Amino acid sequence: MDRPASRAGVPDSRIRVMCVDDHRIVREGIALIIGREPDMVVVGAAATGEEAIALFKERRPDITLMDLQLGSMSGAEAIRAIRREDPRARVVVLTMSSGDEDVYRALDAGAATYLLKDTALEDLVRVVREVHAGGHPEISPAMRTQLAERAGRPALTPREVQVLELVRKGMRNREVAASFGISEETVQTHVKNILAKLDVPDRTAAIDVALRRGIIHAR
Structure with missing residues (x-):
């Protein structure tokens, strides 16, 4: 990829960073942090996954800092598309999301590493430099433990996740069935499987566990 030239006509060797977050204050804060580093420059900011994909194609950043909760398209989906x-x-x-399912989906989509928003500023810029150099900084020990535990659990199917999303919204079996064009008996089977896989006694507990693990999200 050709580097953009500076005003003097010399290629700009700074690390070109794009920020993707649905909160403006976060995007502006990251721009300030990156802007203080002499070897980095922010070349774009996006608020949604769709914007991120379009901006990536236009700007071709060296590093993209990606949140996961972005609206209709998740950060993991945007990573995969990019x-x-x-x-x-x-x-x-x-991101703020520390659930094992969020971590798994992001890394599976191709993220180089996974940081939480309480990461120290010096660690953030260090990771940007390390990833730019071709590295894949290790995720935290807590996240590694979560992923190891996840590997031993049965995963929900895409349909089961969809059913759980509607259950979280307060829909009854009849309403869930109508939404998918399936029978109530099939919905009951999905719910039974969800409870068994999450090892919980009821729907409320299933929602709590799924939200905590990042299987579903509150918005």
Whole structure:
């Protein structure tokens, strides 16, 4: 990828960073942090997954800092789309979400590493430099433990996740069945499987566990 030239006509060697977050204050805060580093520059900011994909194609950043909760398209989906566009794309997740399912989905989509928003500023810029150099900084020990535990649990199917999302919204079996064009008996089977896989006694507990693990989200 050709580097943009500076005003003097010399290629700009700074690390080109794009920030993706649905909160303006976060985007502006990251821009201030990156802007203080002499070897980095922010080349774009996006509020949604769709904007991130379009902006990536236009700006071709060296590093993309990606939140996960972005609205209709998740950060993990945006990472996957960006990596399809350019398999060399380097994405660092920067999010509040610490659930094992969120971590798994992001890394599976191709993220180089996964940071929480309480990460120290010096660690954030260190990781940006390390990933730019081709590294894959290790996730935290707590996250590694979560992923190891996740590997031993049965995963919900995509349909079971969809059913649980509607249950979280307060829908009854009849309403869930109508939404998917399936029978109430099939919905009951899905709910039974969800409870068994999450090892919980009822729907309320299933929702609590699924929210905590990042299987579903509150919005």
